[in-house]
Amino acid sequence: MTADRTSEPVRFTFEGRSVEALPGQTLGGALHADGVRILTRSFKYRRPRGYTCGYGACGNCPLTVDGLPGVNACERTVEGGEVVRRERGWPSAGVDVFRLADAAAPLLTAGFQFRLFTKTPWLAHRAEKVMAWVAGAGRRPSAEAAAATRATSHETRTVDVTVVGGGLSGLAAALGAAAEGASVLLVHRGVLGGRSLGRSGSAAGRHRTYGSDREAALALAADVAAHPSIEVLDGTAVATFDGVDLIVVSRRRRIQVSAPAMVVATGSYDVPLSFAGNDKPGVMLASAVRKLMHVERVRPGRRAVVVTENATGYEIADELLAAGVTVSAVVDPDPSARPADLVAALDAAKVPVLAGRPVRVRGLRGARSVVVAGGSGTRRLRADLVVVSRPERPAEELRWQRHYVEAGDTHAPKGAPTAHATDRTVVVGSAAGLPAQTLDDARDAGRRAARAAGAAPRRVDA
Numbered sequence: 521m522t523a524d525r526t527s528e529p530v531r532f533t534f535e536g537r538s539v540e541a542l543p544g545q546t547l548g549g550a551l552h553a554d555g556v557r558i559l560t561r562s563f564k565y566r567r568p569r570g571y572t573c574g575y576g577a578c579g580n581c582p583l584t585v586d587g588l589p590g591v592n593a594c595e596r597t598v599e600g601g602e603v604v605r606r607e608r609g610w611p612s613a614g615v616d617v618f619r620l621a622d623a624a625a626p627l628l629t630a631g632f633q634f635r636l637f638t639k640t641p642w643l644a645h646r647a648e649k650v651m652a653w654v655a656g657a658g659r660r661p662s663a664e665a666a667a668a669t670r671a672t673s674h675e676t677r678t679v680d681v682t683v684v685g686g687g688l689s690g691l692a693a694a695l696g697a698a699a700e701g702a703s704v705l706l707v708h709r710g711v712l713g714g715r716s717l718g719r720s721g722s723a724a725g726r727h728r729t730y731g732s733d734r735e736a737a738l739a740l741a742a743d744v745a746a747h748p749s750i751e752v753l754d755g756t757a758v759a760t761f762d763g764v765d766l767i768v769v770s771r772r773r774r775i776q777v778s779a780p781a782m783v784v785a786t787g788s789y790d791v792p793l794s795f796a797g798n799d800k801p802g803v804m805l806a807s808a809v810r811k812l813m814h815v816e817r818v819r820p821g822r823r824a825v826v827v828t829e830n831a832t833g834y835e836i837a838d839e840l841l842a843a844g845v846t847v848s849a850v851v852d853p854d855p856s857a858r859p860a861d862l863v864a865a866l867d868a869a870k871v872p873v874l875a876g877r878p879v880r881v882r883g884l885r886g887a888r889s890v891v892v893a894g895g896s897g898t899r900r901l902r903a904d905l906v907v908v909s910r911p912e913r914p915a916e917e918l919r920w921q922r923h924y925v926e927a928g929d930t931h932a933p934k935g936a937p938t939a940h941a942t943d944r945t946v947v948v949g950s951a952a953g954l955p956a957q958t959l960d961d962a963r964d965a966g967r968r969a970a971r972a973a974g975a976a977p978r979r980v981d982a
């Protein structure tokens with residue numbers, strides 16, 4: 521679901537004031553549109569943190585929603601009426617006195633409390649409580665919030681194939697498995713289509729039929745939703761391993777799923793770049809910027825610098841211009857390695873492409889400028905948005921868990937069967953490594969999983 525400009529807005533309360541959101545928008549998107557850049561502060565040095573990855577991967581956006589702490593603002597869709605507050609910052613997140621801890625960093629090195637209280641463990645325990653309070657960590661949900669999140673049903677389910685991940689490849693694999701006659705359970709954490717909804721082009725020529733990844737994701741999601749053999753558990757679903765079974769927590773249901781075959785379609789992560797100030801609000805990874813523009817319908821900043829190590833950064837610069845953002849420059853260590861047409865398009869739009877790297881982002885509460893070093897020396901560029909675009913990393917945690925269980929790893933749960941054939945775990949899309957497979961590959965992988973599960977062919981897929 522993407523933010524809808526045509527319907528009536530909804531409202532929620534943020535730290536005592538009413539904030540408007542478009543239907544379908546997340547808390548993170550609505551707060552960004554409202555001008556809120558600092559969503560939390562880091563535990564120890566209380567550095568400001570804001571919308572960074574957009575997909576629940578960086579931990580920079582936890583808020584307390586209706587008494588429940590640790591809710592990712594970038595993932596929680598606004599329903600209306602929520603009471604939301606930040607978790608750290610005193611007297612406010614903008615002006616936090618504990619920020620002084622950053623100045624005392626040399627005294628507060630990792631594990632300093634253990635060295636300081638080696639001989640007085642009782643003092644160490646007390647100090648830890650104080651530190652937890654200062655860090656704003658370990659708070660319990662209110663009794664009402666705890667009751668509202670407790671699982672109300674414990675179910676078991678047996679299907680032929682589980683597909684974990686509802687991005688483009690997961691959707692295609694689910695349809696492939698179902699076409700082979702399998703009963704399919706598709707488990708997805710966010711909105712069906714995932715990060716593909718933010719892509720107005722086609723990553724690595726993944727398909728020919730659709731105009732863009734976004735179009736493809738919407739079409740496949742509709743096919744999946746309408747398919748009688750595919751059940752979707754989406755929203756806040758989480759999956760972990762317990763032997764060969766999958767435990768899925770979806771909204772308030774806890775479901776233990778047994779399936780002879782699994783398709784791992786967990787996608788990939790954006791990879792940050794190391795430079796001073798890369799954690800300031802306003803420094804965002806490529807997918808977050810695309811999500812703000814194309815899914816949340818929010819302008820991500822006013823003036824941007826795009827730091828890139830791939831062609832995607834050039835595409836994003838183009839999309840930013842179309843969204844009304846001034847692009848100060850594209851900074852690339854090797855512009856000559858990028859497609860000439862992308863470089864020429866920016867040239868025509870009078871966006872300079874600088875050969876170099878970012879050195880430091882400046883700004884007290886968020887990005888105000890970025891210092892860039894390159895062949896022509898060092899220069900400072902004004903920007904309240906610094907986009908980092910780099911080659912991604914496969915999200916392969918689930919794949920490896922599955923591998924260890926199958927291999928009879930000693931850390932696997934007791935009784936984990938080792939005879940669970942490896943051809944029953946199929947990895948598709950960018951989780952399989954990059955560049956990502958095509959949609960046809962993912963569909964074929966779904967069919968393979970169905971055959972490995974012993975599903976009876978139901979019909980021949982056209």
Ligand code: FES
Nearest residue numbers: 572574576578594
């Ligand atoms: S986890 Fe929400 S922005 Fe990264």
